[in-house]
Amino acid sequence: MTHSPTRLLAALSLALTALGSQAGQLTVYSSAGADVLKIYADQFAKSHPNIKVNWVRDSTGIMQAKLMAEKDNPRADVVFGHTAANLVALNQAGMLTPYAPKGMDRLNPMYLPKSNPPQWVGMYGWASAICFNTIEAKKGNVPKPVKWTDLTQPAYKGKVTMPNPASSGTGLLMVNAWIQMWGEEKAWAFMDKLHENIASYSHSGDKPCEQAGAGEYVAGLSLPVRGGKVKTAGAPIEVIVADEGTGWDMQASAILKGSKNLDDAKVLMDWAISTEAMEAYGRNSEVTAVPVKVPKMENVPTNIAEKMIKVDFDWVAKEQSRVVAEWRKRYDNKSEPKK
Numbered sequence: 001m002t003h004s005p006t007r008l009l010a011a012l013s014l015a016l017t018a019l020g021s022q023a024g025q026l027t028v029y030s031s032a033g034a035d036v037l038k039i040y041a042d043q044f045a046k047s048h049p050n051i052k053v054n055w056v057r058d059s060t061g062i063m064q065a066k067l068m069a070e071k072d073n074p075r076a077d078v079v080f081g082h083t084a085a086n087l088v089a090l091n092q093a094g095m096l097t098p099y100a101p102k103g104m105d106r107l108n109p110m111y112l113p114k115s116n117p118p119q120w121v122g123m124y125g126w127a128s129a130i131c132f133n134t135i136e137a138k139k140g141n142v143p144k145p146v147k148w149t150d151l152t153q154p155a156y157k158g159k160v161t162m163p164n165p166a167s168s169g170t171g172l173l174m175v176n177a178w179i180q181m182w183g184e185e186k187a188w189a190f191m192d193k194l195h196e197n198i199a200s201y202s203h204s205g206d207k208p209c210e211q212a213g214a215g216e217y218v219a220g221l222s223l224p225v226r227g228g229k230v231k232t233a234g235a236p237i238e239v240i241v242a243d244e245g246t247g248w249d250m251q252a253s254a255i256l257k258g259s260k261n262l263d264d265a266k267v268l269m270d271w272a273i274s275t276e277a278m279e280a281y282g283r284n285s286e287v288t289a290v291p292v293k294v295p296k297m298e299n300v301p302t303n304i305a306e307k308m309i310k311v312d313f314d315w316v317a318k319e320q321s322r323v324v325a326e327w328r329k330r331y332d333n334k335s336e337p338k339k
Helices: 007-015 034-047 060-069 084-092 134-140 148-152 169-182 184-197 207-213 224-232 262-272 275-282 313-334
Strands: 026-030 053-057 078-083 121-127 129-133 160-163 198-202 219-222 237-240 248-256
Touching (some): 034 078, 060 078, 078 262, 084 313, 129 207, 148 184, 160 184, 169 219, 169 248, 198 313, 207 219, 207 224, 207 237, 248 262, 262 275
Parallel strands (some): 160 198, 160 219
Antiparallel strands (some): 078 248, 129 219
């Protein structure tokens, strides 16, 4: 997921470009959305006013490249809110310090790696959904999709859009989920049929739902949260979580090897899975590593957690480049031009 950083976080990022991890101040990297990151940063500061934190935020791909470039001279103490597959890659590069945060036993096991103590811990997640325009569907006599495979029916030809997995994390989690649910042969066969009905592949995970909401297409493969927002804004859509299951990814956190502020880094990791933090995540995301009772976002499906498949993030980290290359070879001819 890609978000524009706030002025404050962008300024902090620029100010810290020349700085490494320094004793006495905690430097934290994140690829979480800028708007929600500010909420979490403010909450942590309120709970731990004696810990000075320099937050540095950028989009997922840029942040991962930055971390890898700094491998031999780490500039951050903690990665807070970064995708699990990317943290797996950092761990494979020997860049993470294992740590078991206080209260870790409360976490859904799906949000933890297999190792103990874990190299990273999950915080909250997002999934995939189908945004279905009921008015346009009625005009074209298009049946409501219940399963992913319904989208391969002839009635959907030219009426479906989805994110490009080479540029969108949302698109990538869909492709990875289909492969992990069905195996490579069946998944690629499904995507071949789906491709026949695809009008275009966008470079944004949000855009397909917005297009469906605007009536440009009948079905847009996107995010449940985006679907909820589009529906709340008045669009005639249903937000559908497919019966076969939904792919998902998570924001997770880890301590970087070489931290000069290990004690404070552990405090942040403890807070990251605290009830206070989980409640903050729950007000701004679809699912959390620990169930919490907070007001949910309007018009977001309530069955997401039960439909989330088991994701092998080690496999995702290992196979991502190959899968994306194969996808581009097969389907990139329908991708939107990059701006």
